[in-house]
Amino acid sequence: xxxxxxxxxxxxxxxxxxxxxxxxxxxxxxxxVNWLYCFGGVTFLCFMIQALTGILLAFYYQPTSEAAYSSxxxxxxxxxxxxxxxxxxxxxxxxxxxxxxxxxxxxxxxGAYRPPREMNWLTGVMLFFMTITFGxxxxxxxxxxxxxxxxxxxxxxxxxLPFVGPYVQAFLLGGEKIGDATLTRFYAIHVIILxxxxxxxxxxxxLMVRKQGIADPL
Amino acid sequence: xIDPATNPGAAEPQDSTAEVTRRRFLGVLFGTATxxxxxxxxxxxxxxxxxxxxxxxxxxxxxxxxxxxxxEGIRFDYQDTPSMLIQKEDKDFAAYSLxxxxxGCIVKWEAKNKDFHCPCHAGKxxxxxxxxxxxxxxxxxxYKVVVEGADIFVEGxx
Numbered sequence: 001x002x003x004x005x006x007x008x009x010x011x012x013x014x015x016x017x018x019x020x021x022x023x024x025x026x027x028x029x030x031x032x033v034n035w036l037y038c039f040g041g042v043t044f045l046c047f048m049i050q051a052l053t054g055i056l057l058a059f060y061y062q063p064t065s066e067a068a069y070s071s072x073x074x075x076x077x078x079x080x081x082x083x084x085x086x087x088x089x090x091x092x093x094x095x096x097x098x099x100x101x102x103x104x105x106x107x108x109x110x111g112a113y114r115p116p117r118e119m120n121w122l123t124g125v126m127l128f129f130m131t132i133t134f135g136x137x138x139x140x141x142x143x144x145x146x147x148x149x150x151x152x153x154x155x156x157x158x159x160x161l162p163f164v165g166p167y168v169q170a171f172l173l174g175g176e177k178i179g180d181a182t183l184t185r186f187y188a189i190h191v192i193i194l195x196x197x198x199x200x201x202x203x204x205x206x207l208m209v210r211k212q213g214i215a216d217p218l
Numbered sequence: 219x220i221d222p223a224t225n226p227g228a229a230e231p232q233d234s235t236a237e238v239t240r241r242r243f244l245g246v247l248f249g250t251a252t253x254x255x256x257x258x259x260x261x262x263x264x265x266x267x268x269x270x271x272x273x274x275x276x277x278x279x280x281x282x283x284x285x286x287x288x289x290e291g292i293r294f295d296y297q298d299t300p301s302m303l304i305q306k307e308d309k310d311f312a313a314y315s316l317x318x319x320x321x322g323c324i325v326k327w328e329a330k331n332k333d334f335h336c337p338c339h340a341g342k343x344x345x346x347x348x349x350x351x352x353x354x355x356x357x358x359x360x361y362k363v364v365v366e367g368a369d370i371f372v373e374g375x376x
Contacts, residue, residue, distance in 0.1 A: 056267060078270050
C-alpha cells in the first residue's frame with residue numbers, strides 16, 4: 001500500500017484530485033431518492049459498455065458491402081471471445097434503449113422536467129433520439145437480410161417526410177438505394193458522429209443535474 | 219500549527235493503518251472487488267484484440283493429376299469443406315467449395331448440364347461458380363488452383 005499512497009500523494013500535491021474525488025464520493029442526494037432513480041445511471045453504464053465493446057468490434061469489422069457480413073461471421077466464429085463481445089454489444093444496445101425509456105418515464109411521472117429543469121429534459125430528449133439513431137445505424141452494419149430490409153423501411157419512412165423527404169432519404173442512402181455508400185455513411189454516423197455528439201450532450205445533461213440537484217417529489 | 223494541548227486529536231499523527239474504521243473496511247472491500255472484476259474483464263477483452271493468426275494459413279493439397287480429371291470432376295475435402303475440381307469448357311481447371319451460399323446445403327456438379335445444382339432450393343451455379351438460378355446470393359467460394367507438371371494442387375481460397 002505504501003507505493004500506492006506515494007503515487008496518490010504525488011498527483012494530489014499537484015492537482016488536488018483527492019478533494020475532487022471525495023466530493024464525488026460523498027455527494028449528498030435527497031432522502032426520497034430510491035431505486036427508480038437508477039435508470040439514468042444504468043443507461044450511462046450501458047453507454048460505456050457500448051463504447052468499449054464497440055471500439056473492440058471496430059478492430060475486425062469492415063464497412064463494405066463485400067466484407068461486412070463475412071467480417072461479422074469472422075468475429076463470431078474465429079476471434080477468441082468474439083461471440084461475447086458482439087453479443088454484449090447487441091444485447092446492451094437493446095437494454096440501453098429500454099433503460100432510456102424507463103428513465104424518461106420516471107422523470108415524466110415524477111414531474112422532474114418542471115422549471116428550473118426544462119433544459120435538462122430537453123437534452124434528455126435529444127439523448128433519447130441519439131440513442132434511437134445509434135440503434136438504427138448499428139442495425140445495418142452486419143449487412144444481413146434483416147439489416148438490409150430494416151434500413152430500407154427506415155430510409156423510406158424518412159423519404160415520406162413532407163417537402164424534405166426525398167432529400168433526407170438521398171442523404172441517408174448516399175445514393176438511390178442501399179449499398180456501399182449507405183454502409184459507410186451509417187458506419188461514420190455510428191462510430192464517429194454519434195459518439196462525439198452524444199458524449200457532449202451527456203456532459204451537459206450531467207452538469208445540469210449536478211448544478212440543479214435531483215428534483216423534489218411532487 | 220495545531221497545539222496538542224488544546225487539540226488532543228492532533229497529538230498523534232493520523233496513521234491510516236492504526237484504526238480500521240467501517241468506512242475504511244468497506245472502501246478496501248469494494249475497491250478490491252472492483253479491481254478483481256475489471257481485471258477479469260480485461261483478460262478476455264485483451265485476448266479478443268490479439269490477432270487471429272491460425273485462420274490465415276492455407277495448406278497446399280494435391281487434388282488430382284491432369285489425366286484423371288473427367289467430366290464428372292474430382293470430389294475432395296479441403297480443410298473439412300466438401301469441394302469439387304472441374305475442368306471448364308476452355309480446358310482450365312477450377313475448384314470450388316460445394317457449400318451453397320444460400321443456406322449451406324452441399325451442391326452437386328451435374329456434368330451433363332455443366333452446372334452445380336443445389337438440392338435444397340434448386341439454386342444453380344455455372345462452371346465459373348456464379349449463381350445463375352434460384353435463391354443463392356453470391357458465387358461459390360473459389361480456390362486457387364495450381365498445375366505443376368501432371369499434378370493439380372489447391373492452395374486456399376482465390
